[in-house]
Amino acid sequence: MEKETVCVHGAGEPSFDERTGAVSVPIYQSATFRHPELGKSTGFDYSRMQNPTRLALEQTMAALENGTEALAYTSGMAAIANLMEIFVPGDHILASEDLYGGGIRLFRNISEKNGLKVDYLDTGDLVRLKKSIAKNTRAVFIETPSNPMMLITDIGAVAELCHKQGILVIVDNTFLTPYFQKPLDLGADIVVHSGTKFLCGHNDTLSGFLITNKPDIGEKLRFISKTVGSGLPPFDSWLMLRGIKTLALRMERQQENAFKLAEFLLKHPRVSKVFYAGLPGQNGYDVMKKQASGFGSMISFETDTEKTAVGALKKVKLISFAESLGGVESLITYPAIQTHADVPEDERNKRGINNKLLRLSVGIENADDLIADLNGAL
């Protein structure tokens, strides 16, 4: 089945609810499940371990990413925190320096306390990546395109380099979703998602996912999830299933709008730089064309002055000045203060995350209305 169909119909497993024929997966709001007799189970015992609504969602995500196992969590951060439990003290991880801020906070304050060592670099720089691999390096954690600078990493090339040395390749696929990019097909071992963003698509539900095509890793993650207990509750799982039904339509429309907005921004006198993965001539454009079937709808841009950037946040009317991304409503953020406040100022400036930078998540509104709003704000 093609991805658009999987989004609507799920993984093709017969409905759990064959008795009623419900077209929408029911919300199994049950903490526990009856056993037929001693030593027998319906496959569902207790909702921390298994829940039918969550399972339907997990099967859909596994099918979309071409994985053998998918796990749904209460947030993207819960997914990453669970993932870190497959490592042991002394393990070394290399991560994108442009990684989602919450990931860096988790690594610095929790993973390192637990004995993991994490180093940061531009994972798109293969020469540097190769040099940074140490004897105890167990994984490379990539985000492509990255946030907010839209840096691109060649997933296949990293996988080739890492697999020779038994190093796992982890890809945060939040920005593109399996609709535009399938990291496991490109050689990655584990895919991470903040489902809160494009997968949900409506700025109303938090969730996270881990998907793998390595059965041994899947088994470990299952064990950690049932032990730690951060599986997505049934109602939120249902909201995610509902959101994913329209993923294809939303991704296409958001991308179409993003192209229009990127072109508008390129020509605007108050805008000095535009970072959008879909613009030819952007760093990594050719890699992006090779490994993804679309460019998504995240745009970062630099204004002429800090005053313009800060003023725009106040003046936008239709576009909300709010954290998060990927939903049907367009949102604008100020990375220097919001997502990257933990990064020292000169380091931020070096990487382009300065006080003139804004990040736009383009929604499904009418593009001309969005352009008029931005024009007024700038």
Ligand SMILES: *Cc1c(COP(=O)(O)O)cnc(C)c1O
């Ligand atoms: C939001 C986000 C996360 C964290 O997900 P939550 O659902 O907010 O916990 C991780 N990675 C990326 C790229 C994100 O945008």
